Amino acid sequence: MRIGVLYSRVRPEEKLLFAELERRPADVELIDDRRVVLALGGSSALEPPFDFDVVFDRSLSYSRALVNLRVLADRGVATVNPARVIENCGDKVRTSSLLQAASVPTPATRVASTPEAALLAIEELGYPVVMKPTVGSWGRLIARINDRDAAEALLEHKSTLGSYQHSIFYLQRYVDKPERDIRAFVAGGRTLCAIYRRAPHWITNTARGASTENCPVTPEIDDLCRRAARAVGGGLLAVDLVEDRDRGLLVLEVNHTMEFRNSIAPTGVDIPARMIDFVERVGTVGWDEAQEPEAA
């Protein structure tokens, strides 16, 4: 089997994945996505040969991943994950809409296109409200709005200083969680394991220093994660959940290029090995069949 891996930089995750690939008989080629040139309309020696059974995407950049994987999809090359899944996860409006359509419980969310409409939505949700960029990760540019003064100031700043991506206001009712959230890892319709991410700060993201510990995968977590994964198109995904004191478990977001360096030790699960298992399965049986968990 020939596997291509698109990557941006070699972080601990990529090193673990590459080491796992090295242990397998597959013919693997690493492709630095910063150097990729795509030839559309004619051929080019600058384009890498994409003659793979499957391409595994580990790009850091949402836009770069989408461009490359969309073109690969048009050429009939299987990718993990496919562009449509990355689009569904990378755009929070899209994710929320798909989760709602699949009746997966999520925090109350509003999307507005003008500061005036956003202010109405914020007041309807009630303070505090969390405002997030529609595309973004690692807790960047997320703001908790505690009152109307802060709302007006933030909306004015985003309208004046933000790029066009910030002209859409994604607003969520703040979930008063117990200083932790849950991250669960899903591969091909199976919940592999989960961790608690603990932090005294309201943003519980390991990229911002949250600590991790094992979270037992209860039937409820398993069910929610598999439903959330299915809603965005399946594949290799990390589902973030919060424990709402009133509504119980809610799905906050679904990540398409998961980081897992802090999750192997607490869970005892060889996450990179399970990820490569899935990539190889897609390369062998195709995307659709790989979404059904293999019989144990």
Added chain:
Amino acid sequence: MELQTVDADSECPECFEAVSLKAVMQHEIVQCAGCGVDLEVIELDPVALELAPEEEEDWGE
């Protein structure tokens, strides 16, 4: 696939602190213990370090 890695001693291009590298591969990100910046191993033979690119707005997981 056979990963090529090296052990080497190098220097941070930002603060000139010595950086000891163990089993690093090309394009791996390492952190300078002196000033904390992220560095990318851009070459293995000989080892060369460069400041890693700044985090971009659409980067993430």
